[in-house]
Amino acid sequence: MSLRSSMPEIEFWFEFASNYSYLSVMRIEGEAKRVGVRTLWRPFLLGPIFRDLGMETSPFVLQKEKGAYVWQDMKRQCRKYGLRWTRPSTFPRLSVLASRVALMGAEQAWMGAYCRRVMELNFALDEDINSPTQLSPILADLGLSADEILAQAQAEPTKALLRTQTEQARARGIFGAPTFFVGTEMFWGNDRLDDALQLAVGGSA
């Protein structure tokens, strides 16, 4: 067994439009490395899952009171974690293109940095994340061939992969993001990242 495969692992299911996913995307690589856990990146789309559960959009939009609370909470959470925060003027943002690119990077060394940059576009800079114009400079900054990646991201195999990944999320019982799996144990929400990592390194969650 290789060193790589014997490292403890955490599956990280997230959505670029999700504000609580923002917190985990910014934190997970540092936290996981610190305790010797490998992050398995699993971008997916929440929209189809919400629709399947009978909701037309985010519960933070559908439930006025919860929505009002969430923005108050995010401000405090970002302060706690030392993250920048701007309430997005569009919520939830379309994230299909950003997610397709992420699927291509999931096994690559640039994945963490790419995801953090996209999340900052959305939740720190209040910019859209669904067009080549926005994503191209990020990929170029990472030393990648932006045109090539964006072309592949919009080709049919990648589109199909995102659909499959989202169906898999649904089949695993995911109803929100971020969601973590350590083996079959599911953890929902950024508030459970530490517990999930602790389970991954052999403690109890």
Added chain:
Amino acid sequence: MSLRSSMPEIEFWFEFASNYSYLSVMRIEGEAKRVGVRTLWRPFLLGPIFRDLGMETSPFVLQKEKGAYVWQDMKRQCRKYGLRWTRPSTFPRLSVLASRVALMGAEQAWMGAYCRRVMELNFALDEDINSPTQLSPILADLGLSADEILAQAQAEPTKALLRTQTEQARARGIFGAPTFFVGTEMFWGNDRLDDALQLAVGGSA
């Protein structure tokens, strides 16, 4: 200004039927005393609030996936906090009588112990919490006149008080339990108890 009124305070809004309120009821008095914060107990009913928000019962019942997750999460959370846990065979349990008694105890020294005993009935012993037969021994164990308290709890003024308190919860924007207030800052969920206490003692949340 008396010492009592100059102590920092946390408002603790909770519901005896709510499993995440169980965690906070068991923890809050110890945690708050440790940092020198006075707990203001605010029992209320979630049922009318859920109905007002268009839900017939708990979202953990209405949303199958979230419900399945919550019981997995509760088991782990109780292990983390060293609390007993039995998944209630009835959920959510009727909590009207337990709440009315709590309203009478809210300013009394026995409040914390009473609430913990009721929560253990529900979430450790899997017993109902809505009849004098169940609550009487708890009150007697606390050295109180159970008959007198239960009679007052079922008198019209106490019933009216519970309705008022629940209306107040709604007016404050509460949509779930537990909810904490430190001044006007609202914190939702047992996961935010520590942040709320930190704000109460003058830190940032």
